Amino acid sequence: MDGVLILDKPEGITSFGVVKAVKGTLKAKKVGHAGTLDPFATGVLPILINKATKIASDLLDKDKEYSATMKLGVETDTQDLTGKIVYESPEIAFEWEEIESVFKRFIGKIKQTPPAFSAIKYQGIPLYKWTRMGEKIPKKCRMVEVYSLKIKALDLPYVTFDITCSKGTYIRTLCTDIGRLLGCGAHLTRLRRLRCGRFTLKHAIPLKDIKPLFKANSLRDRLISIEEVLGKEVLRWD
Structure with a gap:
């Protein structure tokens, strides 16, 4: 599984804590995030999975x-x-x-x-x-x-x-x-x-929904490809 998940980070958890939770659920080798949100902050947090961790700077550079x-x-x-x-x-x-x-x-x-x-x-x-x-x-x-x-x-x-x-x-x-x-x-x-860049709350998944979606084999449907992130393909939700 390679790509980006846009999460709606809840209050009370660090961005690293979100990464740890996603990594544990997906059993992925590499998971990172693009753009730290403080524990009290909420909202759009791009989560990068496996090969997508290489494009972190492309998301960090966005408005x-x-x-x-x-x-x-x-x-x-x-x-x-x-x-x-x-x-x-x-x-x-x-x-x-x-x-x-x-x-x-x-x-x-x-x-x-x-x-x-x-x-x-x-x-x-x-x-x-x-x-x-x-x-x-x-x-x-x-x-x-x-x-x-x-x-x-x-x-x-x-x-x-x-x-x-x-x-x-x-x-x-x-x-x-x-x-x-x-x-x-x-x-x-x-x-x-x-x-964050092109990604808004309409693309975001609540953190609490990650496990149920993964168990239902539906999480891949919400995964944004590296090509979509880089603008080489049309974003499916747009």
Whole structure:
């Protein structure tokens, strides 16, 4: 079995945990994923099986689309809801237009400094491991691109928004940067990946359905070939 399964990752499991679960069910030699989602995040997670692991970079390079929620007034050391509070604002009072004007400043090419708690490697070791060891590692700014950034709902202190962005964009870092520009601090509380390249939630299988589909010999019908992934064949669901 060679190809790609698009999974709808549930909350509460790491991307590696999803890979381990799929590998155990399929008894495959090689299984990987394209694009890490944090344990609290959900949504589109491409799972690469056997020979398809060789095309991981083709999927990692694709644009992504997310639905997210940020909380204003609180900044954390991880930039999300799992971290320790490092700053709290005494008052949150913003109009939709005020927040929207700040959002607009983050559309286009922007510089981001990767968070200390991230999988980016320094000397072969992920930054989050250095951070947990108490080591401060110099982090380089990098250029990413935000194609669209739209507020969908405002229920202070929470702001829900949709974003389409280039590879390597950290949504939690974006939330922190927006919070700082507003002067109140902020962190990411919810993240759902809606799309990775051409693949959307309509292509995705819930993780809990993998075993039943495999036992029913129906999983191959949901397997996307390497040729489809690379655009050499028409995607069957399109």
